[in-house]
Amino acid sequence: MTTAVEAWERYAEKAQPRRPTNAAGATTWLNWTQYADHGPDESALGELTGRRVLEMGSGSGSNLAHLATLGAICTGVDLAPSRTAAATARWGHLPSLEFVTADVIDYLATVTTVFDVIYSIFGAVWFTDPASLLPLVRRRMAPDGVFAFSHLPTAETCITSGRAISKWQYPAERWKQLLTAAGFDAVTAETIAAPTGGQQGTLWVRARRA
Structure with a gap:
């Protein structure tokens, strides 16, 4: 039976590396959506200099590396060892940036670090039971993270379960309810329209620790 x-290792085998520069010529950048150079930038996360940031499902590490270049103290957690290795090889030279291979539930249950920002881009939030x-x-x-x-x-609400990977894909209003019940406030949830008509948008959710 596939674990x-x-x-995720099989998925990693098919993953393509991010292009060297974006449309603006930058070598690092944050991309919230499935489309290149699209969606909010890092300002949506607030002040980053000196702040501790955790990415859940860090993959290639490219998004987190961008935040590290802005002065954040960054940790990326991913379940696939090959993704951690690739991210470390590509971005490990940056200061205040580390990548860890772990299940996000196990990591959060045992780590003692307090983070100012926690985020996930098509990552662990999508694939982990929100109740846990x-x-x-x-x-x-x-506080106020x-x-x-x-x-x-x-x-x-769409919950799918496979042999190895399950997915929790909730609509905006349901996420607002779940986050409020879990002790978050200032919750916003919106669908970012795709850059081209007829394409699927991206659900983007932001909240603060109450």
Whole structure:
């Protein structure tokens, strides 16, 4: 039977590296959506200099590396060992940046670090039961810390379960309810329209630790 680690390793084999520069010529940047050079920038996360940032499902590490160049103290957690290795090889030279191979629930349950920002881009929030995840996220956040994530939008609650990977794809209003119940406030949830008509948008959610 395929394990979650094996499933993500297979996904990693097909992943393409991010291009060297974006349309503006930058070598690092933050991309919340599935489209290049699209969506909010890092200002959505608030002040970053000297702040502790955790990315859940850090993958290639490119988004987190950008935040490290802005002075954040960054940790990326990913379940696939090959993704951690690739991210470290590509971005490990940057100061205040580390990548860890771990299940995000196990990591949050054992780490003692308090984070100012926790985020996920098509990552662990999408693939982890919020009943287990959200209380742990809140516990590891500084007061008034920022929690943000993105995934594909849906009009209704959609929970899919496979042999190794399950997916929790909630609509905006349901995420607002879940986050409020878990002790977050200032919750916003919106669908960012795709850059070209007819394409699927991106659900983007932001909240603060109450």
